[in-house]
Amino acid sequence: MDRRIPVDDRTGIRIVPETIRRSDRPADGHPGSRYGNRPTMKDVAARAGVGLKTVSRVVNGEPGVTPETERRVQEAIDALGFRRNDSARVLRKGRTASIGLVLEDLADPFYGPLSRAVEEVARAHGALLINGSSAEDPDREQELALALCARRVDGLVIIPAGDDHRYLEPELKAGVATVFVDRPAGKIDADCVLSDNYGGARDGVAHLIAHGHRRIGFIGDMPRIHTAAERLRGYRAAMEDAGIPVEDSWMSLGVTDPERVRRAAEEMLTGPSPVTAIFAGNNRVTVTVIRVLAEQTRAVALVGFDDIELADLLQPGVTVVAQDAAAIGRNAAERLFRQLDGTLVTPERIELPTRLITRGSGELPPAD
Amino acid sequence: MDRRIPVDDRTGIRIVPETIRRSDRPADGHPGSRYGNRPTMKDVAARAGVGLKTVSRVVNGEPGVTPETERRVQEAIDALGFRRNDSARVLRKGRTASIGLVLEDLADPFYGPLSRAVEEVARAHGALLINGSSAEDPDREQELALALCARRVDGLVIIPAGDDHRYLEPELKAGVATVFVDRPAGKIDADCVLSDNYGGARDGVAHLIAHGHRRIGFIGDMPRIHTAAERLRGYRAAMEDAGIPVEDSWMSLGVTDPERVRRAAEEMLTGPSPVTAIFAGNNRVTVTVIRVLAEQTRAVALVGFDDIELADLLQPGVTVVAQDAAAIGRNAAERLFRQLDGTLVTPERIELPTRLITRGSGELPPAD
DNA sequence: CCCGGATCTGACAACGTTGTCCAGGCTCTA
DNA sequence: TAGAGCCTGGACAACGTTGTCAGATCCGGG
Known part of the structure; x- marks a missing residue:
């Protein structure tokens, strides 16, 4: 029927071009930059005719900028499509406003709500969530956790796959907040949130x-x-x-x-x-x-x-x-941010109660 | 019974201290740094008695370092617990090796496998996955997507909540690979992977x-x-x-x-x-x-x-x-990396077939 | 004994942002 | 009108890494 739409007969996948009004790329985004590069504060400053720091002030909503200047800067920002480069910001400020979550398998229905709860708490603290699945493999857990540390996440929520977490000692020492979830940490002292x-x-x-x-x-x-x-x-x-x-x-x-x-x-x-x-x-x-x-x-x-x-x-x-997966996640994330606050210093193990829900199968009498 | 373990009577949460052998923090991590700071390549270089760039070479496995020098550097790295700061690396290199995933709700069982599939592909390309839930709120979707762009993710997989994505135009222009999933992009041309x-x-x-x-x-x-x-x-x-x-x-x-x-x-x-x-x-x-x-x-x-x-x-x-949530995620992520390769340039819409699974409820005859 | 080339190493700038600090212009008061 | 004080804006260094390039070292051969 749809003779104009190509369909792969074997997979049934249908592909149609989406190029209705592809905006042609401008010859050159902004002065003095290679193609594909993004404008920087310097570019914005040049365009607005102000100093670099003034742009920074506007972008971060710092005080001390005349409304008129602010307007000019804002205009330049919009015109160039400027977006602050958080990598540079992180480098300068030392905090990334992101936390890492290492879990076993995101596809497991137990971890969905847990992950979401962690994300929700992170969001409340203005942080993003980076997560990865260890697939129950200790090496992969370590690889992931260390990669996250290299990104300088502020904190780490880990559902451990392995039973030796001494590899995290330098990180803990360096101030990376860490909470273990669902299973306790191995061979190090760390906060953990478990079910009973x-x-x-x-x-x-x-x-x-x-x-x-x-x-x-x-x-x-x-x-x-x-x-x-x-x-x-x-x-x-x-x-x-x-x-x-x-x-x-x-x-x-x-x-x-x-x-x-x-x-x-x-x-x-x-x-x-x-x-x-x-x-x-x-x-x-x-x-x-x-x-x-x-x-x-x-x-x-x-x-x-x-x-x-x-x-x-x-x-x-x-x-x-x-x-209660969500409660576990929420608890863990909150502890993590309390570590970052400095409100929480001593590692603790908290155990959340479970709940027996009777629905019939457990109340059947023995039948031999 | 457990008289030594405090239990919160109301919530049933049990808390026990985990401080068995808390490693006391050293007075000062490494020379010339504030407490809590991490060693840098400079510190490693100083300790190993080599130049900064040599450390960089060792860390990145670049050739041109004597085995003996390499050993010394490696020793210093281990001793200080050095870990490369990827923020700085990103700033210098321009690529973050991370992609963003904006979905509706991580707790929804449909998105777990999808997310996992995206992660798996990302991993195969050496990239990490940052994800967030929009909670079906267009503003939150935009906020998230732009925050991810500020982190300079290399690419973005978006399950749209809103129907106007023109806010992403500067990002697309700047070369952020983008694939929309489950629902098409609004008012811009972009790759999308949908179910039929x-x-x-x-x-x-x-x-x-x-x-x-x-x-x-x-x-x-x-x-x-x-x-x-x-x-x-x-x-x-x-x-x-x-x-x-x-x-x-x-x-x-x-x-x-x-x-x-x-x-x-x-x-x-x-x-x-x-x-x-x-x-x-x-x-x-x-x-x-x-x-x-x-x-x-x-x-x-x-x-x-x-x-x-x-x-x-x-x-x-x-x-x-x-x-097939996993197939959708896999397809989307693969397209994203093909965009980054340059193998894929024209935005397309692909539709994956669905499958009718008959199990009984759909075959019941009408009963009035 | 000296030179060419290969190999290894390090000094330096740059990435884009923010914190510090100072200059210049303005207002207000005496 | 002069001086004090405030407000605004900008120059500059620093964050930790990598790319460039040039210097140092070592070897064998002439």
Whole structure:
């Protein structure tokens, strides 16, 4: 139909030129500069017939400029399309008004709200947010964090992938505000903001026990990850409190990719001592477990760590131990700026409480 | 129990000091500098007993330095904890090796993968990603974009909130690579990468019609938003193609917050000419509509624009018109770097195809 | 013994901004 | 009308890096 629009048959991608009224570039932007260069304050000053510093004053809204002069300068700015070069400004002033955020994976629904919360606080302090994903790789975390330090971010919010952060010591010493989030810093003292992973997991498992379960499975991440280890500890504590010996076949650690989670879940459901309930160590695990349970004939109870969207619409609704990602991010960012203020000096670890949200799946009775 | 750990009773936040072995700050970091200052190449040069430029050479891996000299310099670098100041470097070199991403809301599950994809491409080109959320506010979008330009990002990926981007003209002229995403640029010519919103919506609605529906509702965002307008246009086209006159009461525009979506949905379900199917204009709308439909006694068909997690686990599974957020982000970022290469000069609009994923809710027959 | 060339090193300017400081012109008062 | 004081504007250095260029050093060969 649309004969005039080229369509790539294989990919279905449609491309149309957008050149309706491409503004032709002027032969030369402004006097004395190479093509593509931007005007500087010097150019503006020349055009307005004033001194360099006067332009600086106008740009920064400093007092001591006649309205008439200001008008002339403003005119020159608009005419040339001048925009202050913040790199130079940073170099001169020493503060960049930007903070860095190193997280694990921006695409993970847990980090979206967290990142947004950090950004919101940064914005309130007039700072921009630079962020990068470590992909759970310690080397990449370090590379990123140091690159951010080279940019001279004022502060750093880090969701650690590694467990040794001594590489940050020179930075801390140099005054880079730093807050660790979700997992504590390794081998250095630093502020950190965590969820109460241990308590949350313990409560979640205790909830299952309270509903009559004794054979409860645990599927979680590698215990070298702090959150995973803490949640496992919570699971064990709850079982021990109830006097239930844990069988090895009930625990699956270091497993997060869907296929392996599926296999792990299936194994603990069909093993010699089959579980009647599963505690899922994080949202990715929970999702896969839901899929597996949906295929089962008998009803298996489930409590997941981390809330998931639409959990309440499933049949049954998914009971979860929820963390407040936004609150964590907000807390961390606020601490960071308090470090920069000087209001905060002693590194602390704060743990935010989790919340058990009962929706049905965690209240199912055991069915053998 | 934990009598030694202070717990705020109201918020449940637990705070413990992290000062186990706080490294005491040295009286003075390095000679001739204020406290808190970082060592510079000059300091390194002095300590290593070499010239400034030699340090620069070592830091940047330039040739022409004796192994012995290099060793001495490297030693001084490690001893002082030197880290190159990229602000100064940027000022000198003109390129920042960073790109900016202005999106609507990082917390929206659609933008997480998109952002991540952009970041991944940036990383492949050795660039960092600075991003900010416009919160759908045109002023904030402009403020952000210009702040990024002041930082002299090499390029800009923008998910527009406003519809007039002439404020970017000086930047484009100055050579800032720019790609608009998800919605086209307003009043300027620029590269843009979009989903085929019109075609996707048309297909989705046609799908409902093919299953026997004639009274089909549409709930979407304000038509001033390009995607919303296009999807509405797709809805109308499908209806017209089928010869079905659309009643005003079937359409609800400019409605995205849960309460109003709920009201809108309820109204079109109970009105004088009640719909038997609903087309939801975006993921937020879809989620709310699912909730409303779950409360209904009769089965109402649903097709949503944008995929949502767990959509396949609901009863019935949710049929959606899916966009590939990651592909969009990847495409946009790649175009951006091609602009920087010089490989790409003419602004184009590319439209990525959408995919109809049938899961059940869109295949329900009409029930009056 | 000296010279040419290759190799290594460092002095210096420049990037664009801001802080400091001083000059010149104005107003106000005695 | 002269002097004090204020207001405005500009010259200059500095921020930490890199590019340019020239000087220093070392080698072998004539």
